[in-house]
Amino acid sequence: DGGITQSPKYLFRKEGQNVTLSCEQNLNHDAMYWYRQDPGQGLRLIYYSQIVNDFQKGDIAEGYSVSREKKESFPLTVTSAQKNPTAFYLCASSIAGYYGYTFGSGTRLTVV
Amino acid sequence: DQQVKQNSPSLSVQEGRISILNCDYTNSMFDYFLWYKKYPAEGPTFLISISSIKDKNEDGRFTVFLNKSAKHLSLHIVPSQPGDSAVYFCAAILQGGKLIFGQGTELSVKP
Numbered sequence: 681d682g683g684i685t686q687s688p689k690y691l692f693r694k695e696g697q698n699v700t701l702s703c704e705q706n707l708n709h710d711a712m713y714w715y716r717q718d719p720g721q722g723l724r725l726i727y728y729s730q731i732v733n734d735f736q737k738g739d740i741a742e743g744y745s746v747s748r749e750k751k752e753s754f755p756l757t758v759t760s761a762q763k764n765p766t767a768f769y770l771c772a773s774s775i776a777g778y779y780g781y782t783f784g785s786g787t788r789l790t791v792v
Numbered sequence: 793d794q795q796v797k798q799n800s801p802s803l804s805v806q807e808g809r810i811s812i813l814n815c816d817y818t819n820s821m822f823d824y825f826l827w828y829k830k831y832p833a834e835g836p837t838f839l840i841s842i843s844s845i846k847d848k849n850e851d852g853r854f855t856v857f858l859n860k861s862a863k864h865l866s867l868h869i870v871p872s873q874p875g876d877s878a879v880y881f882c883a884a885i886l887q888g889g890k891l892i893f894g895q896g897t898e899l900s901v902k903p
Binding site for chain 1: 796798801824826828833834835836837838841881885890891892893894895896
């Protein structure tokens, strides 16, 4: 079954720690995206990558970092510089130039 | 600057009746619009889309209408079913760009 997998589903982090969220897809999609969902604010774009070894900042990239070493993988690191990291994080992928994104099931990050 | 706006955070409808979800946008250069449906603790799933060169697209119980002069689109669900209860996101895209989402509207369909 082709799809996009995010892990873990729930993640707890202490203040001051970095944490990495995993996103893997076996759809052979070129483009991958990270969104953040907060109540009443919809989905906001953090980072995106349209090709391996290249990525661009989205609207709210501060305090986050990404890498795209393989086509299938686009991990997101939430650094200690991110002031309000508690949120629901969604990874998505798409065929280049195609508008229909496929989303993963998300990771709920909570800072304790 | 919110380029895509869903001004109603919630909507409650009786089963069998019509649900109308609204979305406004500010950028007249958007060339494609999509609606996604999202259940709690899950990722959004694609529902229906419309190109800016059309004013209506229909798929079963779901119809999307686009009014370019008003920069407004709406999603009609008829008849509404309890399983339609979810958060609905409107999204817009520029050619070669990324999806820009609205804030979402939580639809509750009551039996």
